[in-house]
Amino acid sequence: MILKGVNILDGDGWRKGVDIEIADGHVASISQSVAIPGAKTVFPGLVDLQVNGGDGLMLGDCQSAADIRRIMAAHRRLGTGFILPTLISDSMEVTARVIDLTAQAMADEPGLLGLHLEGPHLAVPGAHDPAKLRPMTEADLSLYLDAKARLGSLMITLAPEQVSLPQISALAEAGITVSLGHSACDYDMAIAAFDAGGRMATHLYNAMSGVHHRAPGLVGAALDRAEAFGLIADGHHVHDACLRLAARARPDALMLVSDAMAVAGTDVTRFQLNGRAIQRREGRLTLADGTLAGADTSLLDSVMYLAQVLNRPPVDTLPFAFDRPWRLLTGAPARIADGTRAQFCVSDADGITSFDNGEAIFFRPHDHSA
Template sequence: MGSGTFHVARIFDGEAWHQNAAISIKAGRVTSILPSHEAPEGPRLPGLIAPGYIDLQVNGGGGVLFNNDPTPEGIRAICAAHAGLGTTATMVTLITDRPDVTARAVAAAGVADCPGFLGLHLEGPHLSLAKKGTHDPALIRAMEAADLAAILTAAGQLPHLIVTLAPESATRRQVHALASAGVTVSLGHSDCDHDTARDYIAAGAGMVTHLFNAMSQLGHRAPGLVGAALSLPGLCAGLIADGFHVADAAMLVALRAQPEGIFLVSDAMATVGSDLTGFTLNGRQIFRSAGRLTLADGTLAGADIALADAVRYCHQRLGLDLAAALRLGSAAPAAALGLADRGHLRPGARADLICLDEGLNVTGSWIAGRPAGGTPSGGMRP
């Protein structure tokens, strides 16, 4: 595994800043952050070092959509594309599809062995037709006993598994069974009311998928799923910060209401890290234009960003403190998935780190101390 020392003007360890410091790594783990004059020799990098980004919702990248290539090779291509863009841990996501495609995706995830692969996120098919978004309505259906059994089996085979479902298509008993098996149950694509959301959270759901999008909204007498996400303790929610999915004011309200519970996701599609002008999903054409991905009717169809873009948006457009913005892309998703050794660079952490310039552009990334996505070795050695 990677070992070595980097010197840099600033290091953010996930909680605190270290000025004119050095980070040392041994066997893929952080051993220390020290003032440069006290640390071993090593290359000096421009910009700053921060924990690598962790993205819990990635549908594709590098020209590959997981639905269209549910194979270990597809996973490898997606993770590699995002690693080069600063995402050092990726939950590869399958959008609602046929049962045979879902089975192939689970099988691929069970044997995938590539840097940055964190696990599988099944977004559907057990969703609400009323809040289908870009999901194919012909493929949305209620969870049956066989579906539950298949997911429980998958949970025992995968390092991490997130399942997005709607109360309209799954029972509280099913949610309890999934949560008891270690599945992270996320509520999304749902028109449920606040009380129903609360009941499903009590049954074991602990997450909300792409807050505000494809769900019942916050009304003053009908708080909906958004109201539940913003008011109930112990709940976390992903947020797409691309300037299209959620208005700036709404994002700021969410961040103030749940400062410890919001994390960023990219919801990235195949276009990220590629020059594609469009692609197909479930036989339907997705169009790419001016940073937006849409169906022919204008429905948003995922996002055309990497997580680094969302972090930059929060700092530069929303005005968040840089440390707060960085945590939204690293420490916050790590906490949401229960990852104790990622999302920070304190001693003992996995050496998943990124180098950023002053514009928060990713200039290098390392996974367990090894260069990722074409990053020069920079003094790290096997």
Template sequence: MTAPTAITGARIFDGDLWHENRALLIGNGKVAAIAALGDVPADARIVPMDGLSLVPGFIDIQVNGGGGVLLNEQPDVEGIRTICAAHARFGTTALLPTLITDSREVTATTIAAGLAAREARVPGFLGLHLEGPHLSVARKGAHDPAFIRPMEQADLDRIVAARRGLDVLLTTLAPENATNDQIGALHAAGVTVSLGHSDSGYETAAAAVEAGARMMTHLFNAMSQLGNREPGMVGAALDLGHLNAGLIADGYHVHPVSIGAALRAKRGPGRIFLVTDAMSPIGTDMTSFFLNGREIFREGGRLTLADGTLAGADIDMASCVRYMRDTVGVELEEALRMASLYPAEAIGMTGRKGRLTHGHDADFAVIDGGVNVVATWIGGMPVFTA
């Protein structure tokens, strides 16, 4: 039996509480215990992390790219590997590479790449997020309207088949372009259905939730807004307790006052959690890139099409946590949960991810007091050291 690893000298946040003067014990890629220093096994491999903090690894379920790779442009195992490695530098230990609306052929190729990435055990790969093509043209954002279309039986069959080979499969759709029967079939097959890029009203969204939708994609963006006579998709996300909602906390997609109001208004048990919606420039000095043949420009922390439309985000998860703490005013512990525990809840992975307690995957970020990532471990192994 392999000797355990003991991480010592660091404060440990298990997802609920901080532990001082304790060691994180790791065995076979899992958390064995948070133990008193006197209980560390004599044969343990000691890894000192004095003066730092261990926190559950970040889980990002909307990641379009990173490290110079956009999934749409390189839908293969090496592309997925590059994206995962790029985000590991910023504390993300599990992610869903996200395909932005594209052709049937690119979608099929991406699914095949996801299945191959799972087989290859790519560190950090958790599954896929298919964002589209069954969206609303009226709320398309940066999605190419040439590819947007209603869901057909062949699309449904492909997604259900893909779910059988993936730990997690998330799809974003608009109720305008998918029926409640289709949403129900996806839910029954274990697919996480997220509502997004939709101009639907509250009642339509509520019916989709009744059918099995359980998430809302990038709250406030590319959706009907909360109004005095029509609550819209935003109102549905906040009022319907079964819905979890992703949030891009970069200072451009949502105003901090709106974020604070949403956090106070959200009805449970559903949560608001963090996503990056990151594109290929993360971890690089790129100033532009292409999506579906259209150039996207990077300037001042924003990514936009030539007409100024926001096109994904130029932010990593550690930066989102800092923004929530420093600008929105959320306690650090809650910001950390928004980046780890709550996304794990949203995709049904709390048995493995989101906490540092016995039996959970030994996925964690090592951070300093400024929430800068010093190291990242996945499955009990270091994958990044600053």
């Protein structure tokens, strides 16, 4: 397959008027061609660093590596190329099992980049089971250091109230991505955690201390100091004005995440999280008391929603979903280059098509009414 006269948008910027040859599931060559008005845009596969489930499964309920690959497949069918499967706060036994299964699943699934442990060392539960939340112990730390060696990429969301600064430093020194979240900490405590090795904040604004002009909280600390922050752009988790504020204040740090749950890629309307029922209704996932419990969206839908909120074309918001997360995990820009796997998306006047191994697997039309 040859994509002729297309424009590439990746972590290195724009390359316009090129031909891309795809062979054996990889990019065989990229050569300069002729720029075409209205040409298609090719960009790297989307990267979602907060995926709690999909295809009817929550990560914590997975019993085999095949189950985790099912979650990946569900998100690939929704236009996402790479994920960090995410474990919502659970016991050490469940955490150890998920680490083992993820390591197995990664062996033959290149879309799995590692693992995200969202908890259990949290202070503000949100939709997490309060009974599962607890301080970090030395046994926990040992488990995480071993997991990093096995998985390559490991992200841990934690609340500064539940860990010590030396524990944060030990995680960071091992190459684990420490993200602050689910916390009522004040600005100074958050800054101390960032200084100790914290790099990002998990789903900015949600389940964390907010901004007051004399008490900036974790939101203020993240906007002031974090290398990156996740943001859920689904029209429910964060007010549109706050999406715009974050995008204007720190476009270099903004990273879209789906926070997707078991319903992703299905028509399921009800499922369980740690024994509690979650209802799916009108684009929202909620516990019985109305608490938001993850998001009913895809990463590509989030890209489109943020573009609408910012009144910008999707090509302006796409890097928030491929380059920023890829750089956070790898330290390198997301690139389309000779020899790379043919995991990319193509945007034209009609919509966006996602490719895996050079084969088209998903199409999302543009919402021209927005």
